[in-house]
Amino acid sequence: MERVIAFDLARLFLAPLFLAPRGIDRVDMALAGHIFADESSPHLGILPTFWGLRAYRAPEVVRMLRHVQQVWAESTPGESDTANAARFRRIVEEIRAPGALPDRPIPPPRHLTLGRKVARMIRELHATGMPLGKAVRDHVPQGSVYLNVGQLGLAVPMFFRWLEDRPDITCAMMLHDVIPLEYPDLVRPGQVEHHTQMVRTAARHADCMIFTTAYARDTVNTWLAQHDRPHLPGLVRALPLSAAFAATAQSLPELTGTRYFVVVSTVEPRKNHDLLLRVWGRLIDRLGKDAPHLVIVGSRGFDADRILTVLDERPQLRAHVHEVAGLSSDALASLMLGATALLSPTWVEGFGLPVFEANVLGTPTIASNIAAHREIARADTTLLACDDDDGWERAICAAPTARPRPRPAIPHAVTEAAYCRDLLDFIIDRAAAKSARHNAVLMPG
Structure with a gap:
C-alpha cells in the first residue's frame, strides 16, 4: 500500500493574502500539485483551523489548489489575467519610454489592503467549499509522513502537539535558514523570537x-544542536526552476536593445537595495538619460519606505528605477530572460533563488559574494562584496546589452518533477526506516 503523505497546506491556503507567488510559494505549489495530481490521490492536506488541526481529502485539496492557481494567474499565461497584464505592460512602458509618461512621481506598486485580503480569503472559502475536515490525530493513517516545506506555523507549538501522540508518523520539515538568529539587525522586530520557536519546533x-x-x-x-538534535538525517537539494519559467519561450521583443537590470526580492534591509540605489544615483549623475534602467520586482517589506524614499526625492532616479509587485511567474521569467543582468546584492541568503533562476535561463548574474551564492553560482557569475559600490558600478557598466535571448534547454535535474521525485524518495526512505524501528520496538524478537 502507498505510504500516505500528510502535506501541510498552510502557506498555500494563505495565497490570497499576496498578489503573486514568492519563490517558496512556487515550490510549495509544485510539491502539492505532484502529491495531489488528481482527486484519486490517497494523500491528505493538513490545515490549522479554529476547531483544531484538520485533515482534508484529495478532492478538497485539488479544489483549493485550482483556486490558488486562478488567484495567482499561474495556470494560464500571465497576460491573460487583466490585473497582471496591466502591471506587466506598465513596467514595460516605463522602461521603453520613460519620457512619455506623465511628468509626476509614479506611485508605488499597488498592494493589498486589509479589506481586500479579507475579501479574497472569503472568496477562497466560498470557491473551495472547504468542509470541517477530520481531526489529524485520529484520521492520518498509520505510518504516514507529515511534510512541511512552507515552514509556516512552526512558531506555533500547539499545531504540532498531535505528533506527540502519533510516534508512528514520520515528520519531515524544511527550515529555509536561520538568518534572523544570525543577523538580527537585518530583520524586523519580533523575528528573532519567532524563529527561535521555529527551531525549537523542528528540534x-x-x-x-x-x-x-x-x-x-x-x-x-x-x-x-543547541536543542540536542545535532545530527538529524537531512537532504540537501537545490530548489527547482518553476514550470512557468521553464515554459517561457523568449525575452520580450519590445525591450530588445534596452539596457535594463532586474533585482527580484522583497524590499527590506537584508536585500541591500540601498547599494543599488546609490549606484544608480551615481550612474545618472554621470550618464544622465543614457543611464541603464533598474527594475525592482518585489513587494515592500520591513523598512521599505525608508529604503525607497530616495525615489521620491530624486525624480531623475525615478525615471530609471522602476518598482513593480504582483507579476505572475511567466511575466517575471520573460522580464528576467531579457535583462542585461540579474542583480542580487543581498547581505545573506539561505539559497538565492533569483540567482539560480537567472543562471538556468542564461541571464548574466552579478551577485553578492556570500556563502549561498558561491554554492549555486556558475563560472561566469560575477560575485562582489556587499559594500563595494565602485565594484558594482564597474560590473554594471561592463555588462553587455542583451540581444534577443531565447530560453535555453532546461536540464531535467532542475525541473519541478525531478525535485519532487528526489524529495519524496528521501522522505519515503526515512519513513520506511522509522517504521522498521517502530515495529521492532512493538514486536521485539
Missing part, C-alpha cells in the same frame, strides 16, 4: 530535515 518533532544548500544545512544544524 522537538522533526525526524528528518530538508535543506536548500549545504550552507543552510550547516547553519540550521548548528542551532538544532
Whole structure:
C-alpha cells in the first residue's frame, strides 16, 4: 500500500493574502500539485483551523489548489489575467519610454489592503467549499509522513502537539535558514523570537530535515544542536526552476536593445537595495538619460519606505528605477530572460533563488559574494562584496546589452518533477526506516 503523505497546506491556503507567488510559494505549489495530481490521490492536506488541526481529502485539496492557481494567474499565461497584464505592460512602458509618461512621481506598486485580503480569503472559502475536515490525530493513517516545506506555523507549538501522540508518523520539515538568529539587525522586530520557536519546533518533532544548500544545512544544524538534535538525517537539494519559467519561450521583443537590470526580492534591509540605489544615483549623475534602467520586482517589506524614499526625492532616479509587485511567474521569467543582468546584492541568503533562476535561463548574474551564492553560482557569475559600490558600478557598466535571448534547454535535474521525485524518495526512505524501528520496538524478537 502507498505510504500516505500528510502535506501541510498552510502557506498555500494563505495565497490570497499576496498578489503573486514568492519563490517558496512556487515550490510549495509544485510539491502539492505532484502529491495531489488528481482527486484519486490517497494523500491528505493538513490545515490549522479554529476547531483544531484538520485533515482534508484529495478532492478538497485539488479544489483549493485550482483556486490558488486562478488567484495567482499561474495556470494560464500571465497576460491573460487583466490585473497582471496591466502591471506587466506598465513596467514595460516605463522602461521603453520613460519620457512619455506623465511628468509626476509614479506611485508605488499597488498592494493589498486589509479589506481586500479579507475579501479574497472569503472568496477562497466560498470557491473551495472547504468542509470541517477530520481531526489529524485520529484520521492520518498509520505510518504516514507529515511534510512541511512552507515552514509556516512552526512558531506555533500547539499545531504540532498531535505528533506527540502519533510516534508512528514520520515528520519531515524544511527550515529555509536561520538568518534572523544570525543577523538580527537585518530583520524586523519580533523575528528573532519567532524563529527561535521555529527551531525549537523542528528540534522537538522533526525526524528528518530538508535543506536548500549545504550552507543552510550547516547553519540550521548548528542551532538544532543547541536543542540536542545535532545530527538529524537531512537532504540537501537545490530548489527547482518553476514550470512557468521553464515554459517561457523568449525575452520580450519590445525591450530588445534596452539596457535594463532586474533585482527580484522583497524590499527590506537584508536585500541591500540601498547599494543599488546609490549606484544608480551615481550612474545618472554621470550618464544622465543614457543611464541603464533598474527594475525592482518585489513587494515592500520591513523598512521599505525608508529604503525607497530616495525615489521620491530624486525624480531623475525615478525615471530609471522602476518598482513593480504582483507579476505572475511567466511575466517575471520573460522580464528576467531579457535583462542585461540579474542583480542580487543581498547581505545573506539561505539559497538565492533569483540567482539560480537567472543562471538556468542564461541571464548574466552579478551577485553578492556570500556563502549561498558561491554554492549555486556558475563560472561566469560575477560575485562582489556587499559594500563595494565602485565594484558594482564597474560590473554594471561592463555588462553587455542583451540581444534577443531565447530560453535555453532546461536540464531535467532542475525541473519541478525531478525535485519532487528526489524529495519524496528521501522522505519515503526515512519513513520506511522509522517504521522498521517502530515495529521492532512493538514486536521485539
